[in-house]
Amino acid sequence: MQEPQGQDTRDAGVGVGLRHPHYRDALERQAPIQFVEVHAENFYMDGGPALSVLHAARERFDVSIHATSLGLGAETRVPEPEIRRLARLVEAIDPILVSDHACFSWSGQGAALLHGGDLLPIAHNPRVLEQFSANVDRVQQALGRQLLVENLSAYLSCPDSTMSELEFLHRMCQRTGAGLLLDVNNVFVNAVNSGGADPLADVQGVIAGIDGDLVGEIHLAGSTPQADGDLLIDDHGAEVPEPVWRAYEHLLAALGPKPTLIEWDTNLPSWSTLVGQARLVRQRMGAYRG
Amino acid sequence: MARESGAPTGQRALLEAIFTGRPAAGHDPRGLAVYRRNLLASAARALSISYPTVTCLLGRDRLGRLAGDFLQSAGRSVFDWGLWGEGFPVWLEEHSLCRQYPYLADSARLDWLMHCAQRAADARPDHASFANMEGLASLDFSLVAAPGCFVLESGFPVVAIHEAHRQDPARPDLGVAAAMLEAGRGQAALVWRQGPRTCLREARDEERIWLQLLNGGAATVAEALRRLPADSMPLEQWLDQAIREQLVIGLSHSSLT
Numbered sequence: 001m002q003e004p005q006g007q008d009t010r011d012a013g014v015g016v017g018l019r020h021p022h023y024r025d026a027l028e029r030q031a032p033i034q035f036v037e038v039h040a041e042n043f044y045m046d047g048g049p050a051l052s053v054l055h056a057a058r059e060r061f062d063v064s065i066h067a068t069s070l071g072l073g074a075e076t077r078v079p080e081p082e083i084r085r086l087a088r089l090v091e092a093i094d095p096i097l098v099s100d101h102a103c104f105s106w107s108g109q110g111a112a113l114l115h116g117g118d119l120l121p122i123a124h125n126p127r128v129l130e131q132f133s134a135n136v137d138r139v140q141q142a143l144g145r146q147l148l149v150e151n152l153s154a155y156l157s158c159p160d161s162t163m164s165e166l167e168f169l170h171r172m173c174q175r176t177g178a179g180l181l182l183d184v185n186n187v188f189v190n191a192v193n194s195g196g197a198d199p200l201a202d203v204q205g206v207i208a209g210i211d212g213d214l215v216g217e218i219h220l221a222g223s224t225p226q227a228d229g230d231l232l233i234d235d236h237g238a239e240v241p242e243p244v245w246r247a248y249e250h251l252l253a254a255l256g257p258k259p260t261l262i263e264w265d266t267n268l269p270s271w272s273t274l275v276g277q278a279r280l281v282r283q284r285m286g287a288y289r290g
Numbered sequence: 291m292a293r294e295s296g297a298p299t300g301q302r303a304l305l306e307a308i309f310t311g312r313p314a315a316g317h318d319p320r321g322l323a324v325y326r327r328n329l330l331a332s333a334a335r336a337l338s339i340s341y342p343t344v345t346c347l348l349g350r351d352r353l354g355r356l357a358g359d360f361l362q363s364a365g366r367s368v369f370d371w372g373l374w375g376e377g378f379p380v381w382l383e384e385h386s387l388c389r390q391y392p393y394l395a396d397s398a399r400l401d402w403l404m405h406c407a408q409r410a411a412d413a414r415p416d417h418a419s420f421a422n423m424e425g426l427a428s429l430d431f432s433l434v435a436a437p438g439c440f441v442l443e444s445g446f447p448v449v450a451i452h453e454a455h456r457q458d459p460a461r462p463d464l465g466v467a468a469a470m471l472e473a474g475r476g477q478a479a480l481v482w483r484q485g486p487r488t489c490l491r492e493a494r495d496e497e498r499i500w501l502q503l504l505n506g507g508a509a510t511v512a513e514a515l516r517r518l519p520a521d522s523m524p525l526e527q528w529l530d531q532a533i534r535e536q537l538v539i540g541l542s543h544s545s546l547t
Binding site: 041042044045046047048049050051052069070074075079082085104105106107108111113114115116117118120122154155156157159230231233 | 300301302304305306308309316317318320321322324325328329332333365366367368369370371372373374408409410411412413437483486487
């Protein structure tokens with residue numbers, strides 16, 4: 001597999017997810033952020049106002065494109081037209097980062113295609129690694145650049161797994177030249193839902209095992225608290241919780257600053273609140289720059 | 291992963307369990323429920339974006355339930371939620387709700403046309419092509435339509451219904467639409483995009499031949515003129531207005547380039 005061109009991470013900037021209700025604020029108000037991240041599928045149209053907003057945002061900020069639908073862990077090849085749609089957007093926007101997830105989302109072909117519209121868990125074993133790596137490689141070849149792959153918050157376990165997600169992702173990166181998008185909240189959610197006595201210690205354990213050179217971006221987010229006995233849902237619908245901040249500080253100490261994004265997708269706050277979360281990232285990053 | 295004895299396995303089985311809500315062997319029901327709730331919420335959100343008038347007519351709760359039923363019936367064979375739901379108007383037509391609200395399916399058709407127009411490729415008016423028209427001896431040219439241009443013929447006052455909900459989604463004034471419904475009056479809806487703005491108005495009977503020309507009903511203006519009904523608006527008058535509305539954004543003729 002060919003070595004892809006690396007992501008242009010420039011300085012380790014701070015970013016926020018850009019969602020429809022914030023378009024005007026993002027384009028008109030000052031904000032101490034270097035980049036915005038958008039979901040690729042929200043801009044797959046041929047033209048129109050949404051795409052114009054993205055081009056305008058590109059004039060103000062660096063842009064990171066985060067795909068959510070390729071389902072790189074599918075048992076068969078990702079359809080070529082879907083890869084081309086991502087490539088067309090990447091070519092038009094020239095983002096600093098491009099990413100998708102360590103998941104599957106769909107099955108079947110043609111009329112039998114069933115797309116779940118979600119990030120579904122995959123087994124971590126050599127067979128899935130083979131297919132996953134082949135899909136990542138095809139995407140990177142089409143984009144002509146590196147892809148970052150994000151670890152998953154998963155609500156089901158796959159009995160066919162023979163290795164940890166982290167080992168799976170490390171091996172995939174070694175095979176393909178892809179990078180990692182480390183979502184700290186996803187690690188935390190999985191730790192909470194696995195029922196361990198000390199989720200933060202579990203997260204720190206995962207961080208300790210990460211090859212920092214592979215990490216191209218960090219995601220931070222919050223989850224809505226659930227009733228006792230229910231699973232914690234990674235709904236990106238709240239401020240970053242204290243344990244995730246502490247895990248992030250641990251990560252900064254271990255790996256140094258990396259481009260970091262505040263993800264907020266549901267129960268959207270005001271633009272000021274969102275930017276306030278980005279400020280907290282910047283403060284913590286500053287403390288570890290030396 | 292291969293299927294055995296026709297029963298889905300592996301990823302397919304998990305997807306089908308999430309779509310149907312049926313238990314899947316070896317999977318935690320709590321986790322399955324999380325994915326199913328997310329799927330239904332995403333489907334409802336997607337339809338509410340693509341079908342804003344239908345959402346207003348039915349309310350979010352009822353649309354959410356319909357989205358679940360539609361998802362069960364139609365599945366999801368596209369990668370992008372923004373492209374999902376094209377078949378919703380046809381599916382609605384067969385639904386018992388359409389006996390209560392007979393205009394629902396056509397309102398949905400209009401919503402989808404507006405949604406598609408909003409996503410259509412950008413195109414700017416080609417002023418130079420209009421300037422060249424004056425020097426043309428023949429009418430063997432065609433009209434270049436605005437992005438998303440389409441006419442929807444309906445036996446219901448779909449434009450009035452749509453406009454009432456667009457102006458005030460929470461408390462629409464449906465007086466005009468109700469009067470038209472009472473009188474059995476339908477409307478032809480004309481949809482197009484003017485720059486970033488998606489436009490909608492009623493198409494008038496006297497401009498029908500020219501709109502057909504825009505929608506590919508005739509190859510050239512000369513051909514449309516040969517088929518011109520007696521009560522049609524004169525070309526010059528209509529074209530002047532259509533250019534001002536950016537409904538026509540250029541003329542296409544081999545000698546114009």
